[in-house]
Amino acid sequence: MLKTKLHITPTWLFRNEENDLLDPVIFALLNGVHDTGKLTRAAQKAGISYRHAWNLLTRGELFFGMPMVTMRKGYGTRLSPLGEQLLWSEQRLRARLEPQLDSMASELNHQLQQLLEGAHPVLRLHASHGYAVALLAELPGELDLRYCNPLEALSALNRGDCDLASFHLPASPPLAARVMAAYHDQLAGQNLRVIRFVTRRQGLILRAETRQQVHGLADLTRPGLRFINRDEHSGTRVLFNLLLEAHHIDEAHLTNAAQEEFTHTAVAAYVAAGMADVGFGVEAAAAQFGLEFINLATEHYLLVCHESQLRQHNLCQLMEAMGSDSFLSAVDHLAGYTPDKCGTPCTFDELLKDGIDQS
Template sequence: MKRIRIEPAWSFTDEAGNRLDPQLFGLLQGIHRSGKLTAAAAEAGISYRHAWNLLNKWAEFFGVALVEMHKGRGARLTPLGDKLLWARQRVAARLGPQLESLGSELNLELQQLFEGVEPVLRVHASHGYAVALLPRFASDFQLDLQYCSPAEALAALNRGACDVAGYHMPTSATRGPLMQGYRRQLRPRSHCIIRFITRRQGLMLRPGNPKGIVGLADLTRGDVRFINRQKASGTRALLDILLRDAGLASQRILGFELEEYTHSAVAAYIAAGMADVGFGVEAAAHQFGLAFLPLADEHYLLVCQRRSLADPSVRRLLEMIRGESFRQAVSELPGYTPDRCGEVCSVDELFDETQRS
């Protein structure tokens, strides 16, 4: 069955209603990456002449050049071209999870119109690069994947609004509100844990780390600009734990009140030069060409009702994530490992293991 995929699109118009080709963004991305118009045109699937005409049309539209051409030195984006490119990256990163969730809803509605509807698995989960792989590998069952905070996912599981909830917790023993909240929401008698992946979190830094940041203490320097995750996210909770353990006050961090809603959005914010550092997964730093300083590992876990292990959709999910193809895809994500992926354990076993680590 063909699937709906929703992506944000840009449309520029002037007073006369003239509209220009959004294909320009692919061209700008290629120039930024290679520094050559010929390579960028080939990457965008257009001729060199068409690429040149496209740049000239946009320059005329805005009244400012988007690319500077230097004989023998290739091409580079002007400040406007750079701003447009990173604005698009930030929009895509910020809206991506919501659009994916909406696409999942629409695909499910379409699937239900056909005879022989496959089993439906409702997954509410914290957004992440490995979780985002699930729709690509799902087969023989319909995946309804909705992104939300870890607390919201566990609450949805407890009220019967989903079949599987995804959340993450540090690999080492921790105390405080995060673990207390998980202990309140996880029910040892009725829930079971499905191990999923382990991922690395740390500081995402501007390319080359020009501010010379070597640890969390540098976040309190007056010349360092920070971009944060939203309060409800598990990543923000992990950062709060690390700051508390290091004895650092968040009030001393410039930009701590500024929030983005995904790892990619934080990375895009830094790549655009709007901040010097943020906290997130290594895969996001790699995606946007940022430096990365690892600080902590965490388990991303799936939770379901114990009785749900007998459901066809849950069995197929387990088969999928235990498979070599899915594990290989996870291994290709920087900072991600599929260790013990698909292994089932009890809630008590998980917390006992965490306390021993």
């Protein structure tokens, strides 16, 4: 078994015409200034000395020709417009690329694992990107986690390209029936089983100043209110479109609805940067960026497999670990997430009768 796993992290490199580079730790420093308002504490959070922090800011001002922070006696240290733009750009970069890079790292770890003598079987999971599913990679055993949309995940499961696929169903029975119908071709006749995992809250993500004019879906049609959408093939987009339909709202009446991001985190980063006024996604993404959240729907995030795979040792190991106290505690610490009979297998019929109606 691999003792060290590979991780891939995106990093900005700023290079000027003289081929000088700006130390990427500047982003950790800017984030610390944003969170604390004090350069001393920001330097501590970034793991550098105060002197090094000061030198970085001085060099950055020379590099860009304008300051990245403003300092006023009695008011502390604040990000300048340049500093804010740099910070939000870096956070949007991470939000956009990290799921793909995590998938690439998982693939590389899987390939390395196969080179080891007596390598343990690797459990392959194709899943929608999310905060709780990322925790599964930290459990015992080898998990090859690839991020993709529900249609891709279920198709891979049916082809035998993965052992598990993620799927999410709204807790509302009418909405759940619509989602089941949307994925009927991928679910029918496959002798599938569901492994219960978590519930999560989905809703509107917005800044505090926007909260005064947005109270629900109907307000999204307000003139000039900029919306950031999820990609059209995501499960979250399917849910959002169903909610619009239930409220008789035409998506064409939403400003900038054609603009899309591919993860909940990217939507929240887009709103936090002021590039949109409101988006739709999970509560955990709003909490990550200190944004407001209006809950609109609760859904079950599930794992799906073929019935025969429930007897696989590595899958049994995963289901047992999902029910452990430490894992349930980790889920509970995610905003908007709740353990949902974690690791318990059932059929779709049993879930629709029990898990949906009682949510």
